[in-house]
Amino acid sequence: MPDSIRSTGTAAVTGSSSDASLLEQTVTAVGAAGSVLRERFGGAVRYRTREELMRALAANDDAALDVLRPRLAFLRPEAGWVAEEFEGGALPPGEWWVVDPAEGNVNHLHGLPEWAVTATLVRENQPVLTVVHQPLTGETCAALAGGGAHLDGRPLRVSDTTDLGLSLVATSQARPDEDAAVVRRVGSSVTAMLLDALVVRTSVPATLHLLNVAAGRIDAFWQFAGARADLLPGALLVAEAGGRISDVQGRPWTPESESLLAAAPGVHAGAVAALSR
Template sequence: MSETLHTSDVSVSDADLLDQVAAAVREAGAALRERFGEVVRYRSREELMRALADNDDTALGILRPRLTSLRPEAGWVEDELDGGALPPGEWWVVDPAEGNVNHLHALPEWAVTATLVRDNQPVLTVVHLPLTGETYTARAGGGAHVDGRPLHVSKTADLGLSLVATSQARPDEDEKVVRRVGSSITAMLLDALVVRTAVPATLHLVNVAAGRIDAFWQSAGARADLLPGALLVTEAGGRISDTQGRPWTPQSTGFLAAAPGIHTEAVATLSR
């Protein structure tokens, strides 16, 4: 990962900046939509990585210059699979093709995301779904919205009546993490109404923010797949923690986003 830190200039309000970031993300999404439709065939890991990189490069060719022009002093996180804390200051955390493998397989669950992190706190985020045209936005202290309409998490208060979801953080995960994923799914299958499992994490999290899904959890994870949804869910009134109920940070080994009414139950289930 290549990261370059600069001193930030915050003279442009975050509200104004959010609108400009949304325009850039939509433009990148339109470019990826033009590439979508047929299943991309690959016969080796090298061919797969090349196809993924082609999508990333298409979106980044739009996003990087646009976002850099908006915040020229902000750093840029190169690796969307990286995690952990960032150095002080402002950083762009971008996933140019969230759910990239779905895009290659002609599946509709993919998005483009961009999040501005200031001193390790996400302050604004945009998640655009090019196939539906929806744009989810959130700003710290400013609420969460989809196409301008406010988002609110569900009022569900019973895990046994809840639709919950999880996701695979990355391919080639450590065996201990894989086993933890399996045991957590088993626990939720016993306690929740229905469990959904699919990638990418961000699309589950926008559904939590919109009240369509009651909780989402994940073992491990990266900044780019959790920070956008974490801000959206928080600003929509949800609760964020690790899977043990402790405060979540990008260094945490687990992540939970839930409607307040079932957060405690979900923690108890995932802590077994």
């Protein structure tokens, strides 16, 4: 797992003052991109074919990227750029911007409110900072490795729940056209959690569930498969808010892992037990 995301939620690398300043500027850049998507938001966008759907999704991505990419490139000219939202695994050496210009894009197209703009700076495969902005609510969550996680400047902290049976938990779909074996595993995990947890939520996008874990609004989130863009921002938020990050079997998590579990410390072991059956 990246050293800056420990299962205990403690960051190994403390953000420098320059990184703190960079985080503030990243908040501004992400907010500007969010304003573009807010202006494009309204009634459901109708499509009849997969090709029409993909064009509509790409139009949102491009509109946000036209604002976001030059601003982030100005902040870190030497940083690489991860353009494919479904890519996973380790990155080459150096700094990289991992960005999702319209996280929850399909919700945006359907007139649903659960979508955001995210940007995460990864340095030597360790997430250094992340920003998640929800234009409809105006909420901005940000985290700096070693500097905590905050919602509009207020510190975030995971819940103190210790009983999975009293917990609100959530999962998400990693990507469209997922492998059949993964789909069956998702279904089995939902059944297991329906038996053990109080309430189970299933929706996209993953980032907003992870944000809610960091904010103490829900107690655990898990997902099978996934990509850097939908897991790294929320994983850093949860870790910096005192949560535990692992795979669903409790092993250290990396972007190459086949699953992710983010939970309040008091229910992490129970969630592992439920998901490992």
